[in-house]
Amino acid sequence: MSNKKIILTADRPTGRLHVGHYVGSLKRRVELQNSGQYDQTFIMIADAQALTDNIDNPEKVRQNVIEVALDYLACGLDPAKSTLFIQSQVSELTELTFYYMDLVTVARLQRNPTVKSEIKMRNFEASIPVGFFTYPISQAADITAFKATTVPVGEDQLPMIEQTREIVRKFNSVYAEVLVEPEALLPESTACMRLPGIDGKAKMSKSLGNCIYLADSPDEVKKKIMSMYTDPKHIQVSDPGHLEGNTVFTYLDAFCRPEHFQRYLPEFGSLDDLKDHYQHGGVGDIKVKKFLNSILQEILEPIRKRRTAYEKDIPEIYRMLKKGSDHARETAAQTLSEVKRAMKINYFEDADLIREQAQKYQGK
Numbered sequence: 001m002s003n004k005k006i007i008l009t010a011d012r013p014t015g016r017l018h019v020g021h022y023v024g025s026l027k028r029r030v031e032l033q034n035s036g037q038y039d040q041t042f043i044m045i046a047d048a049q050a051l052t053d054n055i056d057n058p059e060k061v062r063q064n065v066i067e068v069a070l071d072y073l074a075c076g077l078d079p080a081k082s083t084l085f086i087q088s089q090v091s092e093l094t095e096l097t098f099y100y101m102d103l104v105t106v107a108r109l110q111r112n113p114t115v116k117s118e119i120k121m122r123n124f125e126a127s128i129p130v131g132f133f134t135y136p137i138s139q140a141a142d143i144t145a146f147k148a149t150t151v152p153v154g155e156d157q158l159p160m161i162e163q164t165r166e167i168v169r170k171f172n173s174v175y176a177e178v179l180v181e182p183e184a185l186l187p188e189s190t191a192c193m194r195l196p197g198i199d200g201k202a203k204m205s206k207s208l209g210n211c212i213y214l215a216d217s218p219d220e221v222k223k224k225i226m227s228m229y230t231d232p233k234h235i236q237v238s239d240p241g242h243l244e245g246n247t248v249f250t251y252l253d254a255f256c257r258p259e260h261f262q263r264y265l266p267e268f269g270s271l272d273d274l275k276d277h278y279q280h281g282g283v284g285d286i287k288v289k290k291f292l293n294s295i296l297q298e299i300l301e302p303i304r305k306r307r308t309a310y311e312k313d314i315p316e317i318y319r320m321l322k323k324g325s326d327h328a329r330e331t332a333a334q335t336l337s338e339v340k341r342a343m344k345i346n347y348f349e350d351a352d353l354i355r356e357q358a359q360k361y362q363g364k
Helices: 019-035 047-051 058-075 092-103 106-111 113-121 135-145 155-174 218-226 247-255 258-264 271-280 285-311 314-342 351-362
Strands: 006-011 040-045 083-086 150-152 183-185
Touching: 006 019, 006 135, 019 040, 019 058, 019 150, 019 247, 019 285, 040 058, 040 314, 047 058, 047 135, 058 083, 058 285, 058 314, 083 314, 092 135, 092 155, 092 314, 106 113, 113 135, 113 155, 135 155, 135 314, 155 183, 218 285, 247 271, 247 285, 258 285, 271 285
Parallel strands: 006 040, 006 150, 040 083, 150 183
Antiparallel strands: none
């Protein structure tokens, strides 16, 4: 087996990407892409997977493929260094999923904690679409098709990676050592694991309308930050403030760096210093929100500029995605060929089989 280091990661095109995506995965992807530590990086727009729970609204998925691609490019993902492709355009992934289905029991899928929570979140308990139920198997096909060694994920996706590893081990033991077991790569900071929505809800979610999008204008970003959930008991500036559940401070944990204080809030030396003053009273929520706004505007400005530049030639983005999808197909086809050989279903390429069968019947 090859010693290549290969990354695969993906997003579902169900809406534009937001700052939770950026801090949770996109920023890290760009760093990994540029690190020189990996031989190949595959970034997938998982439209087929998005359709499993949007089957009645294909236009939503169709329209958001380009939105996600623009967000990728705006954040610094580079088609010269990474293969950006669309899942549905690589039919080999579907065929691999079908073969892997024989390696997993229904009971095992039902035990997958990520599947359980996703089913509950979408109110699918009574009628789960089969495609949605089996998406851990589809995800295993996505990962193994490219022989990915590293899959950057949030903590909530660890059960999915473990399911992939089980499928790989089962396939390799039953058939032949063809597939590669991936490792999960978690976010470096716990603050980046899962950013809450601006309303303080557990998760930033397109459906809850509590997101700051990467493509939001400066005014939209400011308006959303100034409306953020903080500490309802912190009424006067002099009142002691609480950090627990205070969304603004969760965002500062994720985005703030020491140099931001020198630029935007020089009276405080560090985030710990600011937190300490807030907890003892003497720092108002408006001041803290303005500080966060300055930081986020600084981070988002170059992303917005790049996006605006890419928006000027949309046909070129589709050409780039087609080129990436063609390359992804070539890679997946190679893996599929090895899988079919191991499973002994490569009939027309197996000269030994044809010769044996011919001899068997000639001897009659």
